[in-house]
Amino acid sequence: MQTSTIRLTGPLDPRGGWAAANCPIARTLDLVGTRSALLLLREAFYGTTRFADFAERVGISEPVAAARLRELADHGLVERVPYQEPGQRTRMEYRLTDKGADLFPALVALMQWGERWLGPAGVELRHHECGHPVRATLTCTAGHQPAIADVDLVLRSSRATAPGTP
Amino acid sequence: MQTSTIRLTGPLDPRGGWAAANCPIARTLDLVGTRSALLLLREAFYGTTRFADFAERVGISEPVAAARLRELADHGLVERVPYQEPGQRTRMEYRLTDKGADLFPALVALMQWGERWLGPAGVELRHHECGHPVRATLTCTAGHQPAIADVDLVLRSSRATAPGTP
DNA sequence: CATCTAGCTAAAGTGAATACAAGCCAGAGG
DNA sequence: CCTCTGGCTTGTATTCACTTTAGCTAGATG
DSSP, rough: OOOTEEOGGGGGSOTTOOOOOOOOHHHHHHHHOHHHHHHHHHHHTTTTEEEEEEHHTTTOOOOHHHHHHHHHHHHTTTEEEEOTTTSSSSEEEEEOOOHHHHTTTHHHHHHHHHHHHHHOOOOEEEEETTTTTTTEEEETTOOOOOOOOEEEEEEETOOOOOTTTT | OOTTTEOGGGGGGTTTOOOOOOHHHHHHHHHSSHHHHHHHHHHHHHTTTSSSHHHHTTOOHHHHHHHHHHHHHHSSSSSEEEETTSSSSSEEEEOOOOHHHHHHHHHHHHHHHHHSSOOOOSSSETTTTTOOOOOEEEEEESSSOOOOGGGEEEEEETOOOTTTOO
């Protein structure tokens, strides 16, 4: 065993017969697994709300932006909100829902990986109040920051919830 | 301004003219932006090392597994290591490098998002020593866990590094 | 009423990612 | 030397993300 794999416990080890079909990573990728979807979410985090801005800033064509934003809206990651500027007709803007905003750690993790391993792009996240860099890190609910080798993957048997989890 | 966007500072606000071309998220997705690549990395974290196991457990065809693993190896996320079981010929196995292992927080973030928003798949990560659930969270180097609205996106001007950053 | 614009939609085509089927190769066992 | 098995490679076909181009629509403006 090396240090970059997690430990499998219970019925997962040996894990020959585990169904990867309901793997939560795979199911998440079914929704946001395309480049355009993740980059649209990035733009939404940057505060972009309008259709044309999404298409232009992500660098995708309008048909793709329309299709992807519709998918994200259908799945509840963004919501279409009517708004009206004075002297303008009513328009739609796209705003992140809680469900969409909850993907922020994933985007931050991808961002910091790119910064670290593909050369600095010159962008950085900082905590507004203290100014320190913000990272996506593994933290257990007791406050530790475990290494990969200290992480267990366990199968929950239906109702058994972990300490501190609703 | 709402609570699910980060604050843009400096030349990014207003951000009309920022080049998304060198966005670290986009560059990361160029390497691991396909479903098969991320699921192969998931399998590597689960401890899978052998070609046929990768293809079967991820649920992709062997040609795709071969192509994707070669890409991951070319970019240094996995390495091909010869090994020999007693009485067997020399074979190759694929092992995560530090570069590949550093994507773990991203996968954990995607995993926990799927668990939370797409219904529980029944898998959970726990800290081996204390047993508490492990999460991918945003943490600044001072130890705070900022909300999205408390995160600034800043442009670093070449050599200016943040406090505490190498 | 005619025009203009933001916000899309429709149609056609390209290239990449994937599946499926088949075959190749290197060596250990017989 | 023949076979078997793990680790691929080489087809062919399909699906899907995406691009390009073009057009449509609701309402503000002239």
